[in-house]
Amino acid sequence: MEFFIQLLVNGLSIGFLYGLAAMGFVMIFKSSSVLNFAHGELMALGAFIFLAMITWAGLPVYLAFPLALAGCFVLGFVVERLFLRPLIGEPLIYVIMLTVGLASIFKGIMLFIWGGNLYTFPDFLPAGLAIHWKSINIPPVYVVSIAIGLTFLILFGLFFKYSSQGIYMRSVADNQPAALSLGVHVRKVFALSWAIAALVAGMSGIVLGIINGINVHDLSSLGLKVFPVVILGGLDSIGGAVIGGIIIGLLETFTGGYLSTSLRDVVPYMALVFILMVKPYGLFGLVEIERV
Amino acid sequence: MRKLRFHPCGNFNERYEQELTIFETDFGRAFLAVGLIILFAVVPYASGPYLLYVINMVAITAIAAIGLNILTGFTGQLSLGHGAFIGVGAYAAAILSTKVGIPFILAVPFAGLITAMVGVLFGLPSGRLKGLYLTIATLAGQFIIEYLLVHWEGLTEGTMGIVLPGISIFGVALDSDRSFFYIAYTCLIVMILFAVNLMRTSYGRAFIAIRDNDRAAEGMGIPIFPYKLLSFGISSFYAGIAGALWAYYMISITTEPFNLGLSVEYIAMIIIGGLGSISGAIYGALFITGLNEGLRWLTDILMGVDMFSKAGFSMAPLRELAFGSAIVLFILLEPRGLAEVWRIIRSNFRLWPFSY
Numbered sequence: 001m002e003f004f005i006q007l008l009v010n011g012l013s014i015g016f017l018y019g020l021a022a023m024g025f026v027m028i029f030k031s032s033s034v035l036n037f038a039h040g041e042l043m044a045l046g047a048f049i050f051l052a053m054i055t056w057a058g059l060p061v062y063l064a065f066p067l068a069l070a071g072c073f074v075l076g077f078v079v080e081r082l083f084l085r086p087l088i089g090e091p092l093i094y095v096i097m098l099t100v101g102l103a104s105i106f107k108g109i110m111l112f113i114w115g116g117n118l119y120t121f122p123d124f125l126p127a128g129l130a131i132h133w134k135s136i137n138i139p140p141v142y143v144v145s146i147a148i149g150l151t152f153l154i155l156f157g158l159f160f161k162y163s164s165q166g167i168y169m170r171s172v173a174d175n176q177p178a179a180l181s182l183g184v185h186v187r188k189v190f191a192l193s194w195a196i197a198a199l200v201a202g203m204s205g206i207v208l209g210i211i212n213g214i215n216v217h218d219l220s221s222l223g224l225k226v227f228p229v230v231i232l233g234g235l236d237s238i239g240g241a242v243i244g245g246i247i248i249g250l251l252e253t254f255t256g257g258y259l260s261t262s263l264r265d266v267v268p269y270m271a272l273v274f275i276l277m278v279k280p281y282g283l284f285g286l287v288e289i290e291r292v
Numbered sequence: 293m294r295k296l297r298f299h300p301c302g303n304f305n306e307r308y309e310q311e312l313t314i315f316e317t318d319f320g321r322a323f324l325a326v327g328l329i330i331l332f333a334v335v336p337y338a339s340g341p342y343l344l345y346v347i348n349m350v351a352i353t354a355i356a357a358i359g360l361n362i363l364t365g366f367t368g369q370l371s372l373g374h375g376a377f378i379g380v381g382a383y384a385a386a387i388l389s390t391k392v393g394i395p396f397i398l399a400v401p402f403a404g405l406i407t408a409m410v411g412v413l414f415g416l417p418s419g420r421l422k423g424l425y426l427t428i429a430t431l432a433g434q435f436i437i438e439y440l441l442v443h444w445e446g447l448t449e450g451t452m453g454i455v456l457p458g459i460s461i462f463g464v465a466l467d468s469d470r471s472f473f474y475i476a477y478t479c480l481i482v483m484i485l486f487a488v489n490l491m492r493t494s495y496g497r498a499f500i501a502i503r504d505n506d507r508a509a510e511g512m513g514i515p516i517f518p519y520k521l522l523s524f525g526i527s528s529f530y531a532g533i534a535g536a537l538w539a540y541y542m543i544s545i546t547t548e549p550f551n552l553g554l555s556v557e558y559i560a561m562i563i564i565g566g567l568g569s570i571s572g573a574i575y576g577a578l579f580i581t582g583l584n585e586g587l588r589w590l591t592d593i594l595m596g597v598d599m600f601s602k603a604g605f606s607m608a609p610l611r612e613l614a615f616g617s618a619i620v621l622f623i624l625l626e627p628r629g630l631a632e633v634w635r636i637i638r639s640n641f642r643l644w645p646f647s648y
Contacts, residue, residue: 033424086624087623090627092423093567094563097619098619098623100556100619101619102620104613105612108613112609231425262443263439266436270436273432276421
């Protein structure tokens, strides 16, 4: 029983991180229906920018965090302007491959500057945030990450539901020509959505970095694990991303605990194939009805 | 004797057969013949061992790239699992030749068939999925196959790898680089012939129809699902042949090379070479293999320089950077790839001095 509860807590916390990582991914998909293979690298970039600000520039955390997020925001703008904008209206495969190429470029740059080593942030969270309850220990980083994640989740939920910019984004994702003809500034929407997505990616990268330390290879493979998560939750549902993340996280830890540790890393993808065969649009995804 | 055919100064085709001809002029045929003679008679003797190794790798890569182009370029199904299929081919050949004891000449086509079956299996999701979702399903396929190759130890020996016997055909040992050159290029030419002619048949046209508009294709009486599966099967067959040749050429294989990076490399090849073009796949294979070897050479030089070797310089970041930039630049500047560049150059010569 003790083991079960420990696995449950581990699974929930890992799953929440997956959900956090998946949120930025869903943002891009929701507003521009681009499948972003560079997501893991964007997360790593955010974390490294934060690291550089803390260690090299010596800024205090409360200043470095918003500055790093602002840096990611600008980076998203630049990426969209330079690489994605020329591809508006091009076939899907080019857009997907472009993000794959971008992933390689980012990875190369990060490997040049920081190498493949593991970096850790200095410990700056107060220990008083930790939660102790019977045999369960939740360290402060998890508490903070859950708080940050929930805040962003609610903010984005409101943003997409009520703000006009959020509704423009949804309209562009739904049908580009129709949105254009109704006077939505599609290019502006794209630029903004990439900027916001890079910001969210950077945020989740920083949180993940606080918990596990940052390493280019780990974060980029995490960027791929986002796929089972978002497919389970539904590609265009932010809340679904978090729930999908938690389910995948639980699945992983329980497989690792009870079946075999080597199966752990591949079980999300098996689940992915299963979901795709049974319920391709996920738990909360918008079902496109099309008969072929 | 019939008259030689030259390029007409316009499009005067009256029948569909004329559109479908492989050689527009007799010069093309002659150039191809000369090229083949040079390839088979001069190249293996004129090049040193290292160059010959690179040339052999180009042939293997080109076979797999043509396979991926049939699936992605012609049928429009983006697959991120091609690297794993090559691995399946390599392991099928290795297991067939060591555990079953099948000779080389049978092991290679059987490896192709086994991979084709695996490919059809992983193509099954295409019955319900298309576009993005299918791409993600093939990504999952890549990880699952990779896992099976490493952990199904009873069959694949896991991370230990398998050592293959040398190539011999009817008792004649053919294990030098030069004899492998003849085997690889014979395979490549057969595979090219098959692919080029496949695209001229109703099957090939059905693939292209599915790529261009699947709903319209279905409306015109093409059963989409069987054709998609067929395309997956053919593409994996190519991957399997390439993998089997690779396994025999490398002699000992491990699971390591057949990762997602390899799949991405192959997609990069067909984009750089040109989607939906057989010759494009070959240009792409040449380009990427050349790039790989060029980078290795450059790294060796940089490692010799004191400043770089002290800084712990390695090939990985340079390779990532070069690959990413190549993909991004081709997509942004010439999305139809090297095949299109070559076509523009040719038509410039043909239309000179009135080219634009």
